Amino acid sequence: xxxxxxxxAGAELARSLDExxxxxxxxxxxxxxxxxxxxxxxxxxxxxxxLGIDLVGLPxxxxxxxxxxxERARLAAVCGRRLVPAALRDxxxxxxxxxAALAAAGExxxxxxxxxxxxxxxxxxxxxxxxxxxxxxxxxxPAGATVLALLGAAEVALxxxxxxxxxxxxxxxxSGQGLARVDLADADPVATASGAAAATVRREYxxxxxxxxFGAGERCLELAVSYAGQRKQFGQEIARFQAVAHQLAEAKxxxxxxxxxxxxxxxxxxxxxxxxxxxxxxxxxLRHALPGFAREACETSIQVHGGIGFSWELGLHLFxxxxxxxxxxxxxxxxxxxxxxxxxxxxxxx
Amino acid sequence: MSAGxxxxxxxxxxxxxxxxxxxxxxxMAANDPxxxxxxxxxxxxxxxxxxARLHEAGFVGLSWPERYGGGGLDLRAEAVFSxxxxxxxxxxxxxxxxxxxxxxxxMDFGDEGQAERxxxxxxxxxxxxxxxxxxxxxxxxxxxxxxxGRVDGDRILISGQKVWTSRAHIARRCACLVRTxxxxxxxxxxxxxxxxxxDPGVNVVALPQMLGERHFxxxxxxxxxxxxxxxxxxxxxxxxxxxxxxxxxxxLFVLERQIRLRRALDDLVxxxxxxxxxxxxxxxxxxxxxxxxxxLLKAQGYRTLAAQAAGAAVPGxxxxxxxxxxxxxxxxxxxxxxxxxxxxxxxxxxxxxxxLEGRSVSIYGGSTEIQLNIIARQLLxxxxxR
Numbered sequence: 181x182x183x184x185x186x187x188x189a190g191a192e193l194a195r196s197l198d199e200x201x202x203x204x205x206x207x208x209x210x211x212x213x214x215x216x217x218x219x220x221x222x223x224x225x226x227x228x229x230x231l232g233i234d235l236v237g238l239p240x241x242x243x244x245x246x247x248x249x250x251e252r253a254r255l256a257a258v259c260g261r262r263l264v265p266a267a268l269r270d271x272x273x274x275x276x277x278x279x280a281a282l283a284a285a286g287e288x289x290x291x292x293x294x295x296x297x298x299x300x301x302x303x304x305x306x307x308x309x310x311x312x313x314x315x316x317x318x319x320x321x322p323a324g325a326t327v328l329a330l331l332g333a334a335e336v337a338l339x340x341x342x343x344x345x346x347x348x349x350x351x352x353x354x355s356g357q358g359l360a361r362v363d364l365a366d367a368d369p370v371a372t373a374s375g376a377a378a379a380t381v382r383r384e385y386x387x388x389x390x391x392x393x394f395g396a397g398e399r400c401l402e403l404a405v406s407y408a409g410q411r412k413q414f415g416q417e418i419a420r421f422q423a424v425a426h427q428l429a430e431a432k433x434x435x436x437x438x439x440x441x442x443x444x445x446x447x448x449x450x451x452x453x454x455x456x457x458x459x460x461x462x463x464x465x466l467r468h469a470l471p472g473f474a475r476e477a478c479e480t481s482i483q484v485h486g487g488i489g490f491s492w493e494l495g496l497h498l499f500x501x502x503x504x505x506x507x508x509x510x511x512x513x514x515x516x517x518x519x520x521x522x523x524x525x526x527x528x529x530x
Numbered sequence: 531m532s533a534g535x536x537x538x539x540x541x542x543x544x545x546x547x548x549x550x551x552x553x554x555x556x557x558m559a560a561n562d563p564x565x566x567x568x569x570x571x572x573x574x575x576x577x578x579x580x581x582a583r584l585h586e587a588g589f590v591g592l593s594w595p596e597r598y599g600g601g602g603l604d605l606r607a608e609a610v611f612s613x614x615x616x617x618x619x620x621x622x623x624x625x626x627x628x629x630x631x632x633x634x635x636x637m638d639f640g641d642e643g644q645a646e647r648x649x650x651x652x653x654x655x656x657x658x659x660x661x662x663x664x665x666x667x668x669x670x671x672x673x674x675x676x677x678x679g680r681v682d683g684d685r686i687l688i689s690g691q692k693v694w695t696s697r698a699h700i701a702r703r704c705a706c707l708v709r710t711x712x713x714x715x716x717x718x719x720x721x722x723x724x725x726x727x728x729d730p731g732v733n734v735v736a737l738p739q740m741l742g743e744r745h746f747x748x749x750x751x752x753x754x755x756x757x758x759x760x761x762x763x764x765x766x767x768x769x770x771x772x773x774x775x776x777x778x779x780x781x782l783f784v785l786e787r788q789i790r791l792r793r794a795l796d797d798l799v800x801x802x803x804x805x806x807x808x809x810x811x812x813x814x815x816x817x818x819x820x821x822x823x824x825x826l827l828k829a830q831g832y833r834t835l836a837a838q839a840a841g842a843a844v845p846g847x848x849x850x851x852x853x854x855x856x857x858x859x860x861x862x863x864x865x866x867x868x869x870x871x872x873x874x875x876x877x878x879x880x881x882x883x884x885x886l887e888g889r890s891v892s893i894y895g896g897s898t899e900i901q902l903n904i905i906a907r908q909l910l911x912x913x914x915x916r
Contacts (some may be wrong), residue, residue, distance in 0.1 A: 424904040516818070517819045
């Protein structure tokens, strides 16, 4: 498939997924799940899985779509726009590729093959976590999850849940998603793989969270622009006041700079000479900056909406919760800046 | 408003671009002109000589058609040259306004006669250019231009005043925005006319900036004689040509600035390493933030250039480049002083110099407020605001 054709097919897939999800993931349903700190109804989750979301991170050889990083970035942004349940996101963009990497490395035997088959059939329940620099990793652990893939810098480790792994769910800011603290101190992985393929899995999962925040932030800005063009005060649309228009323009700046940053990353992955160091450096920049831009867009949206923006019923807080969750799963603003800065100082000192 | 494209294309270099990069790098290593002289006249001559040598080596106007003395290549080649020049310690092009802004505008909007008359002399800096846009009563509100161009047969007699005119004191030509249609208002009836700065009716007066340096000027025009055939895009089409010229200011220019800022960050990091504070959390965080700023500025510049190279630039989109450049530059030097500590911040040095100079970025070429208006109107589709 040529690059152009693939991009068009990916755009079409993203559009149809976006439209379908808009009908399935209504604000009412999302609010109810958040209020009760429970997952969406099984029927809703099943409908989303029927759209084929489980296949986006799998190679064709494993029964997946075999799509490229650019297309996955686009689909991850759709997850943010529509607030796809985090467990489905993690299964599709984190766990499934991790299993594929283990299988390709010949690790894990029949167990991994069976899990991979379940993933391709849209029936896998499991979790994925980024290895924490300090402390226990945090992960979205859905009901019925049997395994967890831990993604290190260049290593994938698969753990069986319940086998010395302590999962401690907590009332999360992004409630209803199944966030939990996972203690792996007494557990041994059942399969591990390291090297380039493992590093790619980790990078693309991080990129998923980054692009999800991007999509959520962009959607918040769209809502604010639409509202500001309709809402009248002092006899005119509030968008006509520079105090409002300039806030929206500032948020647009962040969204567009973020879009350029993602574009550059995708282009770097296509360049043979870019190398792992360049990819990790640029990804570190995105991990630091894009959740911040998304957060600004969401905060601006809340502000521009005024009282209704702060209300429960409008649901902007759902985007805010997701963006904040992703930002801190990626380390947070300061810590992510620190790791980027430390690497830069280290390179320069050589 | 709906979801924008993702992922967007950014500039990607081909093997031939990297070959060009290697050639430029080797040439610069062998042709370092050394530090420019302090004396203004000598410095000016040295800078003209430097651009002429670069042109002779075939590196100026790489994206221009060969028939105008250019390299016949594309914007990627131009980007490679800009990057290499900015990454070196060599001076920038003395006639950058001509090569990167006025020349491309003539190629896009002007006619063959104008191109033949003016383009070749831009490349070797035989003729430097400036832009005559702002006026005392037409700053951010550029459409309030009052400078009058009275059309008399094939002549245009220009009278009025321009201000903040960068490099007018070294320019031989000026792309001057004037009102040629009597009684016209706002964007209508304006023409972008090429003015000979040696005309006896031109009077250039220095307007030192806040560091006492001479970058811009007041230009008084008293019955200056120009020609109708030198109206870029023809009489009455000046606004469109002028806006296009401003958008050129935000393509290669941002890329080049980004690299100069990267050199400043490297200097800062070296100073922090020397001071033994590289392990401090605050230092690491701030360096990380600045690095992220510059990487994203580069990504944005590459995106803009890729769009311009494909002829697919979205109107208003370069305001993102301009606005972000201002934010990044001002944050960089403010943070540098914070990290370096009180003593360097109290001295007059290149850090404090650049901190002051950085205040200009959010004013020149369309202030922050104007860029925000453009983004609101053209990218968000919001109505005119006040």
